[in-house]
Amino acid sequence: MADMKYTAKDSVFSFIFRQPENTRHLYLTLHPEDVDVTEADCKLVTLEHILTNGMTNDLGFQVRDKLILLVEAQSKFSINIALWMLLYLAATYKEYVEEHKLDLYGSKPVSIPRPELYMVYTGAPRQLPEILRLSDMYDGLGGGGSRDQSSAEYWSGKYCGSIYPFLRNIR
Numbered sequence: 001m002a003d004m005k006y007t008a009k010d011s012v013f014s015f016i017f018r019q020p021e022n023t024r025h026l027y028l029t030l031h032p033e034d035v036d037v038t039e040a041d042c043k044l045v046t047l048e049h050i051l052t053n054g055m056t057n058d059l060g061f062q063v064r065d066k067l068i069l070l071v072e073a074q075s076k077f078s079i080n081i082a083l084w085m086l087l088y089l090a091a092t093y094k095e096y097v098e099e100h101k102l103d104l105y106g107s108k109p110v111s112i113p114r115p116e117l118y119m120v121y122t123g124a125p126r127q128l129p130e131i132l133r134l135s136d137m138y139d140g141l142g143g144g145g146s147r148d149q150s151s152a153e154y155w156s157g158k159y160c161g162s163i164y165p166f167l168r169n170i171r
Contacts, residue, residue, distance in 0.1 A: 013073035013122065014058045018044060023061050027069065030118070037063060047091050057088040068092055068113040075123045082132040085117045 016022050020039040027042055028034065045060040045068065059071040070088050072081060093112060096102075102110040121128055 013120065014046075017059045017071070018046065023059075026059075026071070027061070027063060030069070030116070034063075045092055045095065047088060047095075057084075060088070060092055062096075062113055066113055067116060068096070069116045069118065071118045071120060073120045073122050075121075077121055077123065077126070077128055079132065079136070081119050082134045083137060085119070086134055089115050089117065 017026055020042065023042045023044065024037060024039045027037060031037075041064050043062045045062050047057045047060060057070060058073045060068065062068050068089070070085060070092065072085060072088075074081060096112060097104060097110070102112075104110060119132065
């Protein structure tokens with residue numbers, strides 16, 4: 001597997017949103033109803049060097065042990081981002097389970113934060129899908145168009161548009 005090539009836009013995105021005040025502002029942009037969230041409520045859980053040598057996800061943060069948000073900035077759109085996000089989410093949950101010493105073999109269900117996955121496109125303007133579904137990548141039964149949300153095969157991430165209007169509000 002080849003190393004991912006980062007662009008300046010991706011690096012700037014990561015640098016900006018790893019700052020606690022900007023992480024909180026990004027969360028409030030995605031969840032304006034949660035006016036009581038503080039910087040202390042937003043814990044960074046960004047992965048470092050997990051899939052290939054030198055590859056990380058752009059931004060991961062956890063809000064009050066209730067929500068994990070993974071945000072990926074892409075200057076070139078790839079439909080495969082849905083699979084990348086699933087891999088990032090699995091690695092993030094693995095770290096969460098280890099940190100909280102959750103017993104996955106016990107008889108009681110463990111409680112984990114709900115995930116929200118976002119892709120921010122920073123490239124040239126173009127038409128992109130609003131929702132990316134992992135099930136669109138499946139071969140065989142249940143793939144390429146199956147929208148049974150009750151199935152374990154359903155997963156989606158959201159394209160949240162350009163981040164530039166948000167960046168103008170950063171001081």
